[in-house]
Amino acid sequence: LQNSLDFLLRDAQEISASIEVIIVEWNPLPSSPPLASLLRRPPGSTIPTRVITVSPQFHDSVSNSTGQSFFEFMAKNVGARRARGEWVLFTNGDVVLSVDTLRAVTSPGLDPLAFYRMDRTEIPGLLDPLSPLQNRR
Numbered sequence: 001l002q003n004s005l006d007f008l009l010r011d012a013q014e015i016s017a018s019i020e021v022i023i024v025e026w027n028p029l030p031s032s033p034p035l036a037s038l039l040r041r042p043p044g045s046t047i048p049t050r051v052i053t054v055s056p057q058f059h060d061s062v063s064n065s066t067g068q069s070f071f072e073f074m075a076k077n078v079g080a081r082r083a084r085g086e087w088v089l090f091t092n093g094d095v096v097l098s099v100d101t102l103r104a105v106t107s108p109g110l111d112p113l114a115f116y117r118m119d120r121t122e123i124p125g126l127l128d129p130l131s132p133l134q135n136r137r
Helices: 002-014 056-062 073-084 099-105
Strands: 020-024 049-054
Touching: 002 099, 020 073, 049 073, 049 099
Parallel strands: 020 049
Antiparallel strands: none
């Protein structure tokens, strides 16, 4: 998640993209620190970033005894409902968007009646989120 956030905030600022980032923390473990306290923002980042926490109590009220501890699509819906922009891009914490993709999805002229999707490419190896950003590409 930290890699995804680092690249997204840096690249969005670099291309002057008008975006907001919403991260949904669903059903956090009571023994773990809040996600918002663990994520680092690059110094000088001006991109609005919010962490929305869905409590274990709410999770329990909708879990319907499924035994699942995380509902990915409900979490995405929570984020979408709180988004302030005209468009919503759903992604996951292990996805790093290329700057060209970010430029394409934030450019004017997107068709509001279209559904956009993209292929995913796996990057071999791990990106160390503690290394300098320029060393992670």
